[in-house]
Amino acid sequence: xxVNRRANGSNGSSDRQASxxxxxxxxxxxxxxxxxxxxxxxxxxxxxHAFPARTILLEPxxxxxxxxxxxxGVASIIHVMSDGxxxxxxxxxxxxxxxxxxxVDYESSxxxxxxxIDASGYKIGLKQFKAVLLSCPVLAKLLSQYSQDLAVQxxxxxxxxxLHSVDRQLARWLLMSQDRVGESTFCLTQEFIxxxxxxxxxxxxxxASVLQKRGLITYTRGxxxxxxxxxxxxASCECYRAITGQLEAWRKA
Amino acid sequence: xxVNRRANGSNGSSDRQASxxxxxxxxxxxxxxxxxxxxxxxxxxxxxHAFPARTILLEPxxxxxxxxxxxxGVASIIHVMSDGxxxxxxxxxxxxxxxxxxxVDYESSxxxxxxxIDASGYKIGLKQFKAVLLSCPVLAKLLSQYSQDLAVQxxxxxxxxxLHSVDRQLARWLLMSQDRVGESTFCLTQEFIxxxxxxxxxxxxxxASVLQKRGLITYTRGxxxxxxxxxxxxASCECYRAITGQLEAWRKA
DNA sequence: ATCCTAGTGTACGCCACCGTACAGATCTGT
DNA sequence: ACAGATCTGTACGGTGGCGTACACTAGGAT
Numbered sequence: 001x002x003v004n005r006r007a008n009g010s011n012g013s014s015d016r017q018a019s020x021x022x023x024x025x026x027x028x029x030x031x032x033x034x035x036x037x038x039x040x041x042x043x044x045x046x047x048x049h050a051f052p053a054r055t056i057l058l059e060p061x062x063x064x065x066x067x068x069x070x071x072x073g074v075a076s077i078i079h080v081m082s083d084g085x086x087x088x089x090x091x092x093x094x095x096x097x098x099x100x101x102x103x104v105d106y107e108s109s110x111x112x113x114x115x116x117i118d119a120s121g122y123k124i125g126l127k128q129f130k131a132v133l134l135s136c137p138v139l140a141k142l143l144s145q146y147s148q149d150l151a152v153q154x155x156x157x158x159x160x161x162x163l164h165s166v167d168r169q170l171a172r173w174l175l176m177s178q179d180r181v182g183e184s185t186f187c188l189t190q191e192f193i194x195x196x197x198x199x200x201x202x203x204x205x206x207x208a209s210v211l212q213k214r215g216l217i218t219y220t221r222g223x224x225x226x227x228x229x230x231x232x233x234x235a236s237c238e239c240y241r242a243i244t245g246q247l248e249a250w251r252k253a
Numbered sequence: 254x255x256v257n258r259r260a261n262g263s264n265g266s267s268d269r270q271a272s273x274x275x276x277x278x279x280x281x282x283x284x285x286x287x288x289x290x291x292x293x294x295x296x297x298x299x300x301x302h303a304f305p306a307r308t309i310l311l312e313p314x315x316x317x318x319x320x321x322x323x324x325x326g327v328a329s330i331i332h333v334m335s336d337g338x339x340x341x342x343x344x345x346x347x348x349x350x351x352x353x354x355x356x357v358d359y360e361s362s363x364x365x366x367x368x369x370i371d372a373s374g375y376k377i378g379l380k381q382f383k384a385v386l387l388s389c390p391v392l393a394k395l396l397s398q399y400s401q402d403l404a405v406q407x408x409x410x411x412x413x414x415x416l417h418s419v420d421r422q423l424a425r426w427l428l429m430s431q432d433r434v435g436e437s438t439f440c441l442t443q444e445f446i447x448x449x450x451x452x453x454x455x456x457x458x459x460x461a462s463v464l465q466k467r468g469l470i471t472y473t474r475g476x477x478x479x480x481x482x483x484x485x486x487x488a489s490c491e492c493y494r495a496i497t498g499q500l501e502a503w504r505k506a
Numbered sequence: 507a508t509c510c511t512a513g514t515g516t517a518c519g520c521c522a523c524c525g526t527a528c529a530g531a532t533c534t535g536t
Numbered sequence: 537a538c539a540g541a542t543c544t545g546t547a548c549g550g551t552g553g554c555g556t557a558c559a560c561t562a563g564g565a566t
Binding site (some may be wrong): 061079081082085086087089090100101103104105106107108110111141144145147148150151152154155156157158159161162163198199238242246249250253 | 314332334335338339340342343353354356357358359360361363364394397398400401403404405407408409410411412414415416451452491495499502503506
């Protein structure tokens, strides 16, 4: 029965003990909120996995084959145009879930989901996921809520893309990333960021220089460090605060 | 069983038999998909209502007091920035529902919902809505799906706002509006449209002139007529087709 | 050490859109 | 008919970001 957890290669994890102890490793906040009774039902179906940067979890137009709960790291939800240009429409990490359309029996993804910062977490096949959902109403509810959370992101980003300058957007984006990665230094090339922001790499370079000259960040060869988080929040547009503010308002109610 | 469908020709309808005579009036597509058993439970709680243009259904930050099912007309889902500038992030009409956060017990709205084209439909108080949801699993499922549909819109608009010109966006927007209003002539000032697109009115004027000179639309004092729908689709960016395409893909699966 | 690659800073002309302003056109009320 | 209000077309200079190109630097491989 269900020995379908894999101690996964890339940077092997351990943990081989009972179910209570398993839960201690779990960092995904949705999984952590699930009551014990449901938790065991789902956890046995999850496959632990490492996801190195650039791993693609979902591809637009393609059927959703697996869904994902991250414990660490960051994934970007990206919309891809027919000419290949792309824009990030959401960020997700240990607070979230990847594969939302499956929640309502929509079987293909409208977006690409790609690992932005080395991640680890759990993978679950579509069929198992749908089966689990039927017996886990709390999970279903939490995922529905997360779906709204993610919608707030894309809504805010839609407005931000229209009204705000690249400098401010970059600041917002770094803040959102840091919230999810946890650490204040992480690896990202300007090329990559330009795909997220839907701009030229050159624009990212200029914007990054501005932030660097103000001492808010240091940027060297694909490595960003955030030195002054408060200052960065000031340099950012209101969108960063707007998103976190809305989510807080919902959470506390 | 389940005779809960209408012979639905885009406009003319027939089908005058059986079931609740009430239901014949219903044009909201979500309500129409609900099985008879659930339908009566919810329909008795609905309050028929007319919503003239500019009526505000939801206001950002404010508690959601009512939810809405439209039968006719169009509502815009708008994100409002702190300086008052606004951008539309979704359109909804008889295919949809207004008040999605309530579906997952989130009690405030992150966006403004405002009637764009004179509308009519149903209103239901938050408390009743939540009570009804408990006894109507099919409704809950349909609303969850619609939530994904609307997310596709905001995602596409986010990318569109970044990458496409105002001319093409206007074309897209007119097409999306016409799909919902049904008729090929409707009333909208450039001022209003500029708030939807998040641009200057002057930019709308220029873009509209371009479309008009190509014979795609005629525009006179707040009245738009779409003369050449196919041409307008060509003048639009890919985003119009992308949204409808994704929704079709989901529906048919 | 040397080459090679990946990543970065910066420059150039160009254009779409911005903020603003104003005059003409059409509608409404009296 | 007239005045007032609304709506629309168009103009102006300013600018942020675009597409593109190229030189510079750090690190990895041999």
